[in-house]
Amino acid sequence: MKPPYEITPTILQLITAISEKLGAVNANLVSRPSPLLRKENRIKTIHASLKIEGNTLTEEQITALLDHKKVIGPKKDVMEVVNAIHTYENLQKYNPTNEKSFLKAHQNLLKGLLVNAGTYRNQNVGIVKGSKVAHVAPPAANVPFLMKELFEYLKSSNEIVLIKSCVFHYEMEFIHPFLDGNGRMGRLWQTLILMDKYPVFEFLPLETLISKNQEDYYNALAKSDQLGKSTVFIEYMLGIIDASLRQLLDFNNRTLTDKDRLDYFVSLHKTDFTRKEYMNMFKDISSATASRDLKKGVELGLFQKIGDKNKTSYRVLIE
Structure with a gap:
């Protein structure tokens, strides 16, 4: 049964804008950001998603935990971050269309925080905002x-996947299948659905924009509840996706430094290559610039130089 929603002019305009940006992402070598940018975005994603749920740890504390350092903070908050780090580091292991995989992700996110993590709720629940009941979820017996x-x-x-990801996010929030962790699961699973078709979404911190104005997020959910269809929420989330892609492109439209180029090239997991192949990757640089880049790469221990003169090639030394 298809969940209820409408395709509005706003949705069509946003899909067009997002499609254009996804094309620019691929054309501008942004589909695999540098390892440093990927790490920064993962920290922002974890921080923002958990902050929405009331977690108090800072980005600096999350960075420390990501680097396996101890931090001082509420035990529950630290455990939430440790679980999120493990889950987001293993995104490729989850199948976005598999329900068992979905339950496994919840188990990993709520490990040690919720009894029976990874199983659907067995009691009826309502969501309270202030002194009012904002949402009464379907009966527990209907959840499976x-x-x-x-x-x-x-x-x-x-x-199309862009719309399906939004619909799944909204409908899952409406069903509220777990006693806790529904919000972070909705945001995580939308990311997984998107990255299955567009890998760049693994590195896009959609949650950062959501957390900057949480009221808009909750209002879009509430408005869709009132109307009995997810149209408003689809419009909201497509706007978030469009803005996230715009931010990524703005960051990458700067003039690349030699370090940016080397970071990106190493992230492609190539083995042996020539200067010509390096230049084909960065078409706006001269042969002299390519030679300087590769020399620096050798000095930094990123590459090994093999051969000499016109028979020179390079071998990537780090994964």
């Missing part, structure tokens, strides 16, 4: 069937 239907939509619908 509703989630099975939602995954069936995800697998069988011919709708």
Whole structure:
């Protein structure tokens, strides 16, 4: 059964804008950001997603935990971050269309924080905002069937992925299948659905923009609840995706330094290559600039130089 939503002019405009930016991402070598940018974005993603749920740790503390250092903070908050780091470092292991994989991700995110993490709730719940009940979730007995239907939509619908990811996010939040962790699971799973088709979404911190104005996020959910369809939430999330891609392109439209080029080239996991192949990757640099880059790469221990003169080639030394 297809979840209810409409395709509005706003949705069509946003899809066009996002598609253009995704094309620019591929054309400008941004589909695999440098290792440093990937790490920064992962820290921002974890910080923002957990901050929305009330976690108090800072980006600096999350960086320390990512580097396996101890930090001082509430035990629950530290455990949430440790679990999130493990989950986000293993995103490739989850199958976005597989319900068992979905439950495994929840188990990993809520390990040690929630009894029976990784299983659907067995009691009825409501979401309270202030003194009012903002949302009454479907009865617990209906959750397994509703989630099975939602995954069936995800697998069988011919709708474009950008829209399906938003629909899944909203519908999962509406069903509220877990006693805790629904918000972070909705945001995580939308990322997984998107990155299955567009790998760059692994490195896009969508949660950062959501956390900057959480009220818009909750208002979009509430408005969709009132209307009985996810149209408003689709418009909201597509706007977040568009803004995230714009930020990524703005960052990468700067003039690349030799370090930027070397970081990017190493991230491609090539083995042996020539200066010509390096220049084909960065078409706006001269042969002299390429030679200086490669010399620096050798000095930094990134590459090994093999041969001499016109028979020179290079071998990548680090993964």
